[in-house]
Amino acid sequence: MIHVFIVDDHKMVIDGMNLLLKDEKGISVVGWAENGEDAIKEIPQHEVDVVLLDINMPGINGIETCKELMKQNEALKIIAISMHKESSLIKLMLSNGAKGYVLKNAGQDEVIDAITTVYNGKMYLDDTVNEIVLNSVANNGSQKTVSPFPTLSRREKDVLELILDERTTQEIAEKLFISFGTVETHRRNMLIKVGARNTAGLVRTAIEYELHK
Numbered sequence: 001m002i003h004v005f006i007v008d009d010h011k012m013v014i015d016g017m018n019l020l021l022k023d024e025k026g027i028s029v030v031g032w033a034e035n036g037e038d039a040i041k042e043i044p045q046h047e048v049d050v051v052l053l054d055i056n057m058p059g060i061n062g063i064e065t066c067k068e069l070m071k072q073n074e075a076l077k078i079i080a081i082s083m084h085k086e087s088s089l090i091k092l093m094l095s096n097g098a099k100g101y102v103l104k105n106a107g108q109d110e111v112i113d114a115i116t117t118v119y120n121g122k123m124y125l126d127d128t129v130n131e132i133v134l135n136s137v138a139n140n141g142s143q144k145t146v147s148p149f150p151t152l153s154r155r156e157k158d159v160l161e162l163i164l165d166e167r168t169t170q171e172i173a174e175k176l177f178i179s180f181g182t183v184e185t186h187r188r189n190m191l192i193k194v195g196a197r198n199t200a201g202l203v204r205t206a207i208e209y210e211l212h213k
Contacts, residue, residue, distance in 0.1 A: 002119050003047050006032040007039040007065065008054040008081070013104070017052060017081075020108050027115060036060030036195075040068050048076065050115050055082040055093065056150065061195020063092055070097035077118040081106075087132050089149075090125075100124035150193045152211055159186040160212045164203060 004027055006017050014032045021027050030046045033039040037059050043051065051069065055062030066078050079100035080093045090101050099118040102111060106126055117124040125133060152160065155176075162172045172183045187199065194211070196202040206212055 002027045002115060003030045003049045004028065004052060004115060005030060005039070005043055005046060005048045005050070006052045007034075007036065007057075007062075008032075008052075009034050009057040010054075013054070013081075017111075020111060024112055027112065036062065036065035036068075039065055040072070043069060043076075044072055050077045050079060050119055052079050052081050052111075052115075053098070055080055055084060055089065056193075057195060058192045059195065059197055063089075063096055064195065066093060066098055067096045079114050079118055079124065081111075084150075085128065085132055087135070090129055090133055094123075101129045102126050103128060149195075149205075149209065149211070152190060152193065156186050156190050157212055159183060160190060160202075160206055163187070163199065164206060164212060 004021065006014050006029060008014050008017075011034065014034070018029055018032070021029055030048060031042055033042050035057055039051070039053075040060070053062050053066060057065075060068070062080060062082070066080070069076055069078060077100075078098045079102060080090075080098045081102055081104055082089070083104045085103070093101060100114050100123065102114050102124070103126060106114075110126055114124040114126070158176055159172055162175060167175065169180055169183045169187075173180045176183070187202075191197070191199075191202055194202060194205045196205055
Protein backbone atom coordinates (compact mmCIF):
# COMPACT_ATOMS: atom_id res chain seq x y z
CA MET A 1 0.00 0.00 0.00
CA ILE A 2 1.32 3.43 -0.98
CA HIS A 3 0.45 6.05 1.65
CA VAL A 4 -0.14 9.50 0.11
CA PHE A 5 -0.34 12.92 1.76
CA ILE A 6 -1.76 15.93 -0.14
CA VAL A 7 -0.62 19.54 0.38
CA ASP A 8 -2.50 22.33 -1.42
CA ASP A 9 -3.94 25.67 -0.32
CA HIS A 10 -7.12 25.08 -2.32
CA LYS A 11 -9.59 22.70 -0.62
CA MET A 12 -11.16 21.99 -4.00
CA VAL A 13 -7.87 20.53 -5.24
CA ILE A 14 -7.52 18.40 -2.11
CA ASP A 15 -11.07 17.12 -2.51
CA GLY A 16 -10.42 16.42 -6.19
CA MET A 17 -7.26 14.44 -5.46
CA ASN A 18 -9.06 12.49 -2.74
CA LEU A 19 -11.84 11.64 -5.17
CA LEU A 20 -9.37 10.71 -7.87
CA LEU A 21 -7.44 8.31 -5.63
CA LYS A 22 -10.09 6.92 -3.27
CA ASP A 23 -10.94 3.81 -5.33
CA GLU A 24 -7.41 3.10 -6.53
CA LYS A 25 -6.15 -0.24 -5.22
CA GLY A 26 -2.73 -0.01 -3.62
CA ILE A 27 -2.99 3.73 -2.84
CA SER A 28 -4.34 5.28 0.36
CA VAL A 29 -4.63 8.99 1.16
CA VAL A 30 -3.61 9.23 4.82
CA GLY A 31 -3.93 12.99 5.27
CA TRP A 32 -3.77 16.46 3.83
CA ALA A 33 -2.80 20.02 4.72
CA GLU A 34 -3.70 23.41 3.27
CA ASN A 35 -0.31 25.07 3.81
CA GLY A 36 3.37 24.27 4.21
CA GLU A 37 3.51 24.92 7.94
CA ASP A 38 0.80 22.35 8.69
CA ALA A 39 2.34 19.85 6.28
CA ILE A 40 5.71 20.04 8.03
CA LYS A 41 4.00 19.37 11.37
CA GLU A 42 1.51 16.74 10.21
CA ILE A 43 3.47 14.51 7.84
CA PRO A 44 5.86 13.12 10.49
CA GLN A 45 2.80 12.01 12.47
CA HIS A 46 1.62 9.72 9.67
CA GLU A 47 3.04 6.82 7.73
CA VAL A 48 3.66 8.67 4.46
CA ASP A 49 5.41 7.37 1.35
CA VAL A 50 4.49 9.99 -1.27
CA VAL A 51 3.61 13.68 -0.89
CA LEU A 52 1.65 15.55 -3.57
CA LEU A 53 2.88 19.11 -3.00
CA ASP A 54 1.57 22.39 -4.40
CA ILE A 55 4.18 25.10 -4.96
CA ASN A 56 2.53 28.50 -4.84
CA MET A 57 1.13 28.61 -1.29
CA PRO A 58 0.87 31.44 1.24
CA GLY A 59 3.26 31.23 4.17
CA ILE A 60 5.97 28.67 3.42
CA ASN A 61 5.98 28.02 -0.32
CA GLY A 62 6.32 24.57 -1.85
CA ILE A 63 10.04 24.94 -2.48
CA GLU A 64 10.83 25.62 1.18
CA THR A 65 8.31 22.99 2.30
CA CYS A 66 9.97 20.41 0.07
CA LYS A 67 13.38 21.31 1.45
CA GLU A 68 12.20 21.02 5.06
CA LEU A 69 10.36 17.73 4.48
CA MET A 70 13.48 16.20 2.94
CA LYS A 71 15.48 17.25 6.01
CA GLN A 72 12.96 15.42 8.16
CA ASN A 73 12.90 12.28 6.04
CA GLU A 74 15.21 11.70 3.07
CA ALA A 75 13.21 8.61 2.08
CA LEU A 76 10.08 10.67 1.43
CA LYS A 77 9.00 10.83 -2.22
CA ILE A 78 7.70 14.28 -3.16
CA ILE A 79 5.81 15.09 -6.35
CA ALA A 80 5.25 18.75 -7.20
CA ILE A 81 1.71 19.34 -8.44
CA SER A 82 1.58 22.77 -10.04
CA MET A 83 0.14 24.90 -12.84
CA HIS A 84 3.51 26.63 -13.31
CA LYS A 85 5.62 25.61 -16.31
CA GLU A 86 8.74 27.74 -15.75
CA SER A 87 11.88 25.63 -16.21
CA SER A 88 13.63 27.46 -13.35
CA LEU A 89 10.84 26.50 -10.94
CA ILE A 90 10.80 22.89 -12.09
CA LYS A 91 14.58 22.57 -11.65
CA LEU A 92 14.43 24.33 -8.28
CA MET A 93 11.89 21.80 -6.98
CA LEU A 94 13.93 18.88 -8.29
CA SER A 95 17.16 20.26 -6.84
CA ASN A 96 15.49 20.51 -3.43
CA GLY A 97 14.46 16.87 -3.37
CA ALA A 98 11.27 16.46 -5.41
CA LYS A 99 11.19 13.20 -7.35
CA GLY A 100 8.44 14.24 -9.74
CA TYR A 101 6.67 17.20 -11.32
CA VAL A 102 3.13 17.01 -12.69
CA LEU A 103 0.93 19.80 -14.02
CA LYS A 104 -2.45 20.32 -12.37
CA ASN A 105 -4.33 19.53 -15.55
CA ALA A 106 -3.02 15.95 -15.44
CA GLY A 107 -5.56 13.14 -15.66
CA GLN A 108 -6.15 10.33 -13.19
CA ASP A 109 -3.93 7.81 -14.97
CA GLU A 110 -1.03 10.25 -15.08
CA VAL A 111 -1.25 11.12 -11.38
CA ILE A 112 -1.41 7.44 -10.43
CA ASP A 113 1.51 6.67 -12.76
CA ALA A 114 3.52 9.46 -11.12
CA ILE A 115 2.80 8.14 -7.61
CA THR A 116 3.74 4.56 -8.41
CA THR A 117 6.82 5.60 -10.38
CA VAL A 118 8.38 7.73 -7.63
CA TYR A 119 7.36 5.21 -4.98
CA ASN A 120 9.42 2.63 -6.88
CA GLY A 121 12.47 4.89 -6.78
CA LYS A 122 12.33 6.49 -10.23
CA MET A 123 11.95 10.11 -11.35
CA TYR A 124 8.67 11.17 -12.97
CA LEU A 125 8.13 14.20 -15.20
CA ASP A 126 5.00 14.43 -17.32
CA ASP A 127 5.53 14.85 -21.06
CA THR A 128 5.07 18.64 -21.06
CA VAL A 129 7.41 19.15 -18.11
CA ASN A 130 10.02 16.82 -19.57
CA GLU A 131 10.02 18.80 -22.82
CA ILE A 132 10.39 22.09 -20.91
CA VAL A 133 13.39 20.74 -18.99
CA LEU A 134 15.04 19.33 -22.12
CA ASN A 135 14.57 22.62 -23.99
CA SER A 136 16.00 24.49 -21.03
CA VAL A 137 19.09 22.29 -21.02
CA ALA A 138 19.48 22.70 -24.78
CA ASN A 139 19.28 26.48 -24.45
CA ASN A 140 21.45 26.68 -21.36
CA GLY A 141 23.59 29.79 -21.44
CA SER A 142 21.60 31.45 -24.19
CA GLN A 143 18.64 32.47 -22.02
CA LYS A 144 18.47 34.70 -19.00
CA THR A 145 17.58 32.92 -15.78
CA VAL A 146 14.06 33.88 -14.76
CA SER A 147 12.41 34.01 -11.39
CA PRO A 148 10.51 30.85 -10.41
CA PHE A 149 7.81 33.00 -8.85
CA PRO A 150 4.77 34.70 -10.41
CA THR A 151 5.63 38.03 -12.04
CA LEU A 152 5.28 41.13 -9.88
CA SER A 153 3.25 44.02 -11.24
CA ARG A 154 4.93 47.34 -12.03
CA ARG A 155 3.43 48.92 -8.92
CA GLU A 156 4.47 45.97 -6.74
CA LYS A 157 8.03 46.43 -8.00
CA ASP A 158 7.82 50.14 -7.14
CA VAL A 159 6.78 49.27 -3.60
CA LEU A 160 9.41 46.53 -3.37
CA GLU A 161 12.22 48.89 -4.41
CA LEU A 162 11.25 51.25 -1.59
CA ILE A 163 11.03 48.39 0.90
CA LEU A 164 14.56 47.40 -0.10
CA ASP A 165 15.50 51.05 0.47
CA GLU A 166 14.25 50.58 4.07
CA ARG A 167 11.37 53.03 3.69
CA THR A 168 8.43 52.79 6.09
CA THR A 169 4.92 52.08 4.85
CA GLN A 170 3.96 55.72 5.35
CA GLU A 171 7.02 56.93 3.46
CA ILE A 172 6.24 54.56 0.60
CA ALA A 173 2.65 55.78 0.48
CA GLU A 174 3.78 59.41 0.30
CA LYS A 175 6.46 58.68 -2.29
CA LEU A 176 4.09 56.84 -4.63
CA PHE A 177 1.02 59.00 -3.89
CA ILE A 178 -1.04 56.03 -2.74
CA SER A 179 -2.75 55.22 0.54
CA PHE A 180 -1.18 53.44 3.52
CA GLY A 181 -3.64 50.57 3.02
CA THR A 182 -2.75 50.21 -0.66
CA VAL A 183 0.93 49.83 0.24
CA GLU A 184 0.04 47.11 2.73
CA THR A 185 -2.11 45.36 0.12
CA HIS A 186 0.80 45.33 -2.33
CA ARG A 187 3.10 44.03 0.41
CA ARG A 188 0.65 41.26 1.30
CA ASN A 189 0.22 40.24 -2.34
CA MET A 190 3.99 40.01 -2.79
CA LEU A 191 4.33 37.87 0.33
CA ILE A 192 1.78 35.45 -1.12
CA LYS A 193 3.43 35.40 -4.56
CA VAL A 194 6.88 34.49 -3.23
CA GLY A 195 5.66 32.39 -0.31
CA ALA A 196 7.39 34.54 2.31
CA ARG A 197 6.13 34.71 5.89
CA ASN A 198 7.22 38.28 6.57
CA THR A 199 8.95 41.31 5.07
CA ALA A 200 12.40 39.95 5.94
CA GLY A 201 11.65 36.85 3.89
CA LEU A 202 10.35 38.99 1.04
CA VAL A 203 13.54 41.07 1.05
CA ARG A 204 15.76 37.97 1.06
CA THR A 205 13.88 36.40 -1.85
CA ALA A 206 13.74 39.69 -3.77
CA ILE A 207 17.51 40.10 -3.58
CA GLU A 208 18.24 36.46 -4.44
CA TYR A 209 16.00 36.45 -7.52
CA GLU A 210 16.27 40.16 -8.41
CA LEU A 211 12.49 40.50 -8.29
CA HIS A 212 12.67 44.29 -8.17
CA LYS A 213 14.31 44.56 -11.59
